[in-house]
Amino acid sequence: MILEHALLPVKPGLEDDFVGAxxxxxxxxxxxxxxxxxxxxxxxxxxSTFLLLVEWDSLEAHTVGFRGSAEYDEWRRLLHHFYEPFPVVEHFDRVLTA
Known part of the structure; x- marks a missing residue:
């Protein structure tokens, strides 16, 4: 399992619109x-800052499967105009749990 981590800096005043989108x-x-x-x-x-955590079966499921899909174009259309600056997305491997 891969954990995607993204801090999403939403333009002030657009937070409720972002949550709806x-x-x-x-x-x-x-x-x-x-x-x-x-x-x-x-x-x-x-x-105005949101934390997105997404679990994926593999890194490729996110970077190739999702980002390379036609559906990603709709995702981008719905959300990317809210960000300033554009978020950094990182991927993590689980090391320990409790």
């Missing part, structure tokens, strides 16, 4: 092969 976009990502689940959280100290 993400509600629609999550159906797109959830339909992709290799998708294992996601959480979207909002920062208390910086309310």
């Amino acid at each position: 993400f509600g629609e976009a999550k159906q797109i990502i959830a339909s992709m092969p290799g998708f294992g689940g996601l959480t979207l959280s909002r920062c208390r100290e910086r309310p």
Whole structure:
């Protein structure tokens, strides 16, 4: 399993619109092969910052399968205009759990 981590800096004043658009976009990502689940959280100290965590079966399920799909174009259309600056996306391997 791979954990995708992205801090999403949403333009101030557009947070509620972003959450609404993400509600629609999550159906797109959830339909992709290799998708294992996601959480979207909002920062208390910086309310325009959101944390997206997505579980994937493999790195390629995200970087090749999802990002290379036609569905990704719709994801991008729904969400990418909210970000300033564009988020850094990183991938993590599980080391320990409790």
